[in-house]
Amino acid sequence: MPDPLLRLSAVRKEFPGGVIGLDSIDLDIEPGEFLSLLGPSGCGKTTTLRVIAGFESPTSGAVKLDGRDITTLRPYDRPVNTVFQDYALFPHMNVSENIEFGLSLRKIGLADRRRRVAAALDMVGLSDKVAARVSELSGGQRQRVALARAIVCEPRVLLLDEPLSALDAHLREQMQVELKRLQSSLGTTFVMVTHDQTEAMSISDRIVVMNNGRIEQIASPAALYDRPETRFVAGFIGTMNLLPARFAGISGSELIFEADGLRLMIDNDGTSPPGPGETVTIGIRPEDVVVSGPSVDTAPARVISVVFHGKALRVHAEIGTGTKIVIDMPRQGENAACRPGTILDIGLRPGTSCPLLPA
Ligand SMILES: Nc1ncnc2c1ncn2[C@@H]1O[C@H](COP(=O)(O)OP(=O)(O)O)[C@@H](O)[C@H]1O
Numbered sequence: 619m620p621d622p623l624l625r626l627s628a629v630r631k632e633f634p635g636g637v638i639g640l641d642s643i644d645l646d647i648e649p650g651e652f653l654s655l656l657g658p659s660g661c662g663k664t665t666t667l668r669v670i671a672g673f674e675s676p677t678s679g680a681v682k683l684d685g686r687d688i689t690t691l692r693p694y695d696r697p698v699n700t701v702f703q704d705y706a707l708f709p710h711m712n713v714s715e716n717i718e719f720g721l722s723l724r725k726i727g728l729a730d731r732r733r734r735v736a737a738a739l740d741m742v743g744l745s746d747k748v749a750a751r752v753s754e755l756s757g758g759q760r761q762r763v764a765l766a767r768a769i770v771c772e773p774r775v776l777l778l779d780e781p782l783s784a785l786d787a788h789l790r791e792q793m794q795v796e797l798k799r800l801q802s803s804l805g806t807t808f809v810m811v812t813h814d815q816t817e818a819m820s821i822s823d824r825i826v827v828m829n830n831g832r833i834e835q836i837a838s839p840a841a842l843y844d845r846p847e848t849r850f851v852a853g854f855i856g857t858m859n860l861l862p863a864r865f866a867g868i869s870g871s872e873l874i875f876e877a878d879g880l881r882l883m884i885d886n887d888g889t890s891p892p893g894p895g896e897t898v899t900i901g902i903r904p905e906d907v908v909v910s911g912p913s914v915d916t917a918p919a920r921v922i923s924v925v926f927h928g929k930a931l932r933v934h935a936e937i938g939t940g941t942k943i944v945i946d947m948p949r950q951g952e953n954a955a956c957r958p959g960t961i962l963d964i965g966l967r968p969g970t971s972c973p974l975l976p977a
């Protein structure tokens with residue numbers, strides 16, 4: 619196996635006072651990928667980024683780039699640039715001076731500097747703002763300058779800490795598309811921190827889900843959505859019903875479970891079945907619950923509330939002795955009449971394979 623571009627091995631970071639920022643992080647980052655670090659506030663995302671950048675030195679463990687140990691290398695000696703959450707632009711410099719700054723530090727000649735600044739500005743769509751003052755720019759434009767300033771140094775790895783969090787929802791979505799486009803056209807490895815799962819899901823090749831200074835799961839967006847491996851990931855990515863269910867046997871290629879009166883036939887995608895009578899937690903997406911379809915085992919569910927969700931109605935309901943379940947119903951026909959108190963016959967969509975998680 620060739621070395622990955624970046625390798626973090628058993629990286630641990632203890633802060634003074636005993637706070638454990640990172641527990642034991644093992645992470646390989648491949649050349650050219652868009653990798654996101656995703657997790658709740660305080661889980662260690664920024665610390666991971668700072669360890670890669672060299673702003674923070676690990677208490678133990680190692681950071682390697684192309685197989686070379688860079689754990690103790692100073693930030694400016696690493697082929698890595700960072701886009702900070704607050705942009706950290708120099709307010710007294712204009713746009714091109716901001717972008718040129720890193721090139722001047724690296725003793726790059728004037729003509730080359732000008733050419734690279736122009737190319738970087740073109741990449742982020744700000745060619746007409748070369749001489750503008752930073753204070754004259756909108757939030758979205760400042761974000762682009764920060765990006766241009768980072769890519770102009772042609773880093774091997776670009777680190778981005780919540781780069782879009784200061785932008786409003788509309789601009790944010792637009793910038794997500796641009797960030798992805800920029801990353802593909804540069805072919806540079808991007809490592810982005812975000813606490814926003816929609817953002818991570820929409821632009822990443824792989825996502826590292828973190829919790830409490832540890833990695834919960836590393837996978838593609840689709841695999842995280844379809845096959846979460848821990849309860850934390852199942853609860854963190856999208857909406858997931860986590861139903862306690864008793865194993866009731868096997869029928870052909872399906873595993874049969876019983877969850878508070880609801881019979882669940884789950885497509886077995888190769889996982890080993892639980893023991894007889896064992897209780898597990900089954901993760902069921904709201905869109906995989908169907909209302910009175912033919913040929914499914916159904917159980918009555920009493921509607922508690924109905925929330926408008928664009929194409930779907932998101933229904934919160936109760937089955938059996940009060941187990942809560944969230945259902946997404948297409949907003950059409952008789953579904954429109956669904957209201958609190960309505961009794962629905964619900965079942966699991968045939969052919970659905972659901973993650974089986976510890977009870
Ligand atoms: N310089 C520091 N001194 C003490 N504790 C810190 C320091 N930096 C981060 N921490 C702690 O380490 C944990 C991880 O922080 P951080 O990596 O910033 O989280 P995130 O970016 O995921 O929100 C938190 O508990 C935070 O309070």
Ligand SMILES: [Mg+2]
Nearest residue numbers: 663664665811
């Ligand atoms: Mg952070």
